[in-house]
Amino acid sequence: MSGGGEAEARRLASVEATGLLGTGPEERFDRITRLAQELLDAPMSYLNLVDDVSLVVKSPQVVGEPAPRYPYGTAFCEYTVHGTGLFEVPDARADPRFAxxxxVTQFGVRSYAGVPLRAGDGEAVGTLCVMHPEARSLSAAERVRLGELGRWAEGELRGGSGSWGRSGSGSASVSVSVSSDGSVSALSLPFGEVSGDLHAWERSGSAVTVTVGDVMGKGAVAGALAEELRAGLASxxxxxxxxxxxARAAASLEPRLASLGAFVTLFHARIDDSGRVEYVDAGHGLTLIVPASDADPVERLASRDLPLGVQDAASGWTPRTVQLQPGDTLISVTDGVLELDDSTLDSLLRLAGELRSRPDVGGFLDGVAARVEVAAVDDDVTVLVVAFGAR
Structure with missing residues (x-):
């Protein structure tokens, strides 16, 4: 099952170099496993790291719990990480390796499918997998989709490290009328001289178009991709x-993303003066509707589509709609913001609570900027807020 000697030593060194062993769940991985559950109709999906001692569940889908470890020699994923591609077990009870x-015996798993996740040096450091309590095999389309999700996960693994320093002068705040008493405000702080995040807004007639995106990686290459995408959407x-x-902007950018092995998560929306929001979400999933009344629950605009560079631009992204009421606020962030808290989706909900407690959006953004200055956030930070009607 496992390799040995120098080859396995190199692989184990790459696992250690991810810096993820011993760390807790993060939304940048959880959104991938959550989407795998939905798209592959699997009640269980995990992103794991595999060394020679244990399997570490980096994305356990249990909020607030540390990443669990399982002893080496007991998991499907050990076969996956030492293989070359998708590894599938249609019926584990009938397979003597896993029965x-x-x-199988304690958690009721009957079928498994997983793909290895490789670090930048090509070594397999972990897996993305789905499991089901019934015997089943993935369809050809599902195998392709699991592979796409795996490429996304690899990008997150590779993009998680960096050595740039934070620039102290990269903030920006802008405002534009949405209705007679509404505004769009944004804060952007780069993790270096150039940000791989993008945010944009444009008023046209009776509507405003807003965009929040996050290019994998940091520095000049990510910044150039962000600027190219911003220009493509604006045109x-x-x-x-x-x-x-x-779809148009993605088709133009697709060859460059493919050549770099990069991807972009993105929220792109058109909001008219009636408060109707038409939007697409390309693997972003970090946008909330915060109702005017504290008694009403916050709504997250979930994503069922993949990022640019992972999803085929020709297939497009699904348009969705939501309605804002007077006093409601839309907030969209990049995942660097989550590092101000515990990096999970719960931290986004707590951010919404902070927004509700502030008398004005400007004060809220100033508070976020102050936290970024003192926190050890190793990513670009962008927050965009649309206040519809009076707050």
């Missing part, structure tokens, strides 16, 4: 709608 493992007519605009 007596804890996953598309706002009347065509967010889905068409994104």
């Amino acid at each position: 007596q493992t804890p996953a 598309s007519s706002s009347a065509s709608g967010p889905a068409v605009a994104l």
Whole structure:
């Protein structure tokens, strides 16, 4: 099952070099496993790291719990990480390699499918997998989709490290009228001289178009990709709608993303003066509607589509709609913001609570900027807030 000697030593060194062993869950990985559950109709999906002692579940889908470890020699993923591609077990009870493992006898797993995740040096350091309590095999389309999700996960693994320093002068705050008493405000702080995040807004007729995106990686290359995408979206007519605009921009950017092995998570929306929001979400999933009343729950605009560079631009992204009421606020962030807290989705909900407690959006953004200055955040930070009507 496992390799040995120098080859395995190199692989283990790469696992250690990820810096993720012993760390807790993070939304940048959780959103991938959450989407894998939905798209592959699997109640269980995990992102794991595998060394020679244990399997560490980096994305356990249990909020607030530390990443669990399982002893080496008991998991499907050990076969996956030492393989060359997708590893599938249609019926674990009938497979002598797994019939007596804890996953089968204690947790009721019947079928498994996983892909290895490779670090930048090509070494397999972990897996992305789905499991089901019934015997089943993935369809050809599902195998392709699991591979796409795996490429996304690899990008997050590779993009998690960096050695740039934070620039202290990269903030920006802007405002534009949405309705008679509404505004768009944004804060952007780069992790270096150039940000790989992008945010944009543009008023056209009776609507405003807003964008928040995050290019994998940091520095000049990520910044150039962000600027190219921003320009591509701006060149598309706002009347065509967010889905068409994104498809056009993505098709133009796709060859460059492919050559770099990069991807972009993105939220792109058109908000008219009635408060109707038409949007597309390319693997972003970090946008909330915060109702005016504290008694009403916050709504997260979940994503079921993959990022640019992972999803085929020709297939496009699904347009969705939501309605803002007077006094409601839309907030969209990049995942660097989550590092101000515990890096999980709960930290986004707590950020919404902070927004509700502030009398003005400007004060809220100033508070975020102050926290970034003192926190050890190793990523670009962007927050965009649309206040519809009076707050």
